[in-house]
Amino acid sequence: MPAVTAPSRTPRGAGVMPDTPGWARWANDHRKWLFAAPAMAFVAALIIFPLAWTIYLSLTDSSGSVRAESEFIGLRNYLDVLSDTDRFWPAVGRTAAFTGAALFFEVVLGMAIALLLWRPFKGEKWVRVAILLPLVATPVAVGMMWRLIFDPNIGMANQILGWVGIGPQPWLAGQNSALATTIFIDIWQWTPMVVLILLAGLTSLSDEPQEAAMIDGASTWQRFRHVTLPLLMPTVIVAVLLRGIDALKTFDILYATKGRGGGSFNEVETLNVYAYGLSFDYNEYGLSSTVLILFFLIIIGVMWLLTSRKKKEAGR
């Protein structure tokens, strides 16, 4: 690192680049876009064309080979999809249930654990290591690991239930229990993320409002409800936003535990799994594009709702 000397008395900008070549001067003058444009161009190229093409495909009856002739059919796919109570709406319901339930438990549990970790204690380092492990573990591997633990015949989960006298449960194999089991797996893997974010928020709070409330005789619960929680709200919303987007898009865990199509009865077929299946198993490009556009609109809508709430909170 070059030594940084104290600013001399030369006025700012004077004497800069006395004999730099023209191209270097140009680069310096335009560094704003020179630096930002390549990354933006890269992402835009991988997003804009595909998105435009997806919108176009959603207006055609494209199927089979992507290259095969397809006809422009206007909004018929949208009418078909929106009136499809067989696959589409149940998938919307499962996506909402998965995201809502996972998010709810992750935030509640995450808050509880973050509060436990807030004040220093012995062995803190080990707890932090444990919290990091599920977070960095490969989601597909995590799915496979729980698939063995939840196996109805040989899995550890039913063995443990057996020790305490509870009969075996079907877990992932059950038509009604599969979605709940995948939600549990998501909670296992991602609650630590919420813990880390909330803990960062908690440690950045100052102690004074807490102490003032204590002097006023507020109970622990009152201090949490009326002092800590309101101050922490912006951080909670960041956690909900980050986790919410990822939970909506969950794919790895569902694919690893139930396979393509979300199981033989589509028990865990969320919008993501449904769209993947339509595209890559059935080659229904027109329909899958329609589902994807609708899915995309849902995500933008949820984002918009959450960020407008964030602005409201920040404005208080």
Add this chain to the structure above:
Amino acid sequence: MKASAGFRAFRAVALVVVVLSLVAPLVWMVAASFKTNVDIYDSSKALVFSPTLDNYSTVLQQANYIQFIGNSLWVAFAATVLSLLLGVPAAYAMSRFNMRKSALVVLMARVIPGVSLLVPWYYVFSNMRMVGGFTVLILSHMFVSLPLIVYIMMGFFDGLPDELEEAAQVDGLTPIGAFRRVTLPLSVPGIATAGILSFIFSWNNFMFALVLSGADTKTLPVAIFDFVGYASIDWGGLMAATTVVTLPIMLIALFVQKYIVSGLTAGATKG
């Protein structure tokens, strides 16, 4: 503030429960990877069994895992380096010139579901005869890494005072020279954080490689499925495979905890 004795006791119990429920399944996975399939089926051998390395020899020798480990390393490494090259200057400009709207373009990649881009990507790249090659895999993984790096580095540059650069410019450096010789060396911790997280997310990525990789370019998360047959599953081999995938990344995480935590919580405290 000092915690009461009652709370300390409650906290100790609660934290033991938390740690056990996070670590026990992973221990179980590793234990199963050392069991024969017969022992996995036998509940009396849950904790006491004679360990075998057979599963690992299946994974490493017959299942071609050495090659898949190499593929994963190469894709994650290349995607991380290229994303840093594109992302660090971009984050710098976006932070210094307050280009929040431009930053949104890059961060959109975080929000859009990957499936919605895969069909067009697959179409274009298969027309260019690139599907199954490393280039397309690295490009798709950069799509994951780049927004992450821009997000982390923007927060980092926001917290770096620009007086140092101004001083360097007064001393005769060009603005780009000041960035290169003053700001970049000061950003090494931020770049390390962004790079490590980018590597982890790329290593763990599944969906893009599932569609875009070929038999020779398969990454580890996709290769795991080789152990799932239509009728039956080789549980021992599968657990050895999942251990091989997760263990390296966990070891890295243990050594560079601080960076991972600061990266994952970037932007959290600013609200």
